[in-house]
Amino acid sequence: MSDIPGDLKFQKSHEWARVEDAGQVRVGISDHAQELLGDLVYVELPKVGDKVEAGASCAVVESVKAASDIYAPVSGEVVAVNGALADKPETINEDAYGDGWLFVVKAGNPDELDALLGPDDYAELIENDEH
Template sequence: MSDIPGDLKFMKSHEWARVEGDGKVTVGISDHAQGLLGDLVYVDLPSVGDSVDAGNACAVVESVKAASDVYAPVSGKVTAVNSALADKPETINEDAYGEGWLFVVEVSEPDQLNELLSPDDYAELIEDDEH
């Protein structure tokens, strides 16, 4: 069982959101998700300036097993992307909650954060997955 940082919010589809306090949210996929996917070989990220909508696919992570859509946990404008992942997508496997972040969104509807799962709720969700 992986440790789940207490400062994150989660989607049922295994994306995480870290509220940065300046109206921005950093987004990535959970350690559980990267474990299910296996070794990541390619990442397709949105571009800076793109608008994303909560619940809509906005990126793709591809492993040796499968390609998986990444959904935006909140609506807003992309202000940064982790371009280092283009050369080293396996960073997500190594540090899903740290260096393996995907992109940053300037949130247009902060209330959407209230609809995301707490770390405890997410832990319960993935525990149910494993049984």
């Protein structure tokens, strides 16, 4: 069972969100998600300046197995994307909670974060996933 950093919030669809300075929220996929997907081979990210909406698809990650939509955990404007993933999508497999981040959103409505799961609740969710 992988260690889940305590400062993260999660969606049931396995995206993580980390609140950083000035209301910015960094987004990635969980270690559990990358394990389910297998080797990542392609990432389609939003552009800086794009508006994303909580719960709406805004990116795609593709593994050797399948393509998966990434849903924004919060609404707002994209202020940074992880361009290094274009050439090294496997970074997500290697470091899902660190260098494998996807994009940063300047959150328009920080209250949306309250709807996300805490690390313990997420750990419980994926444990149940594994029957």
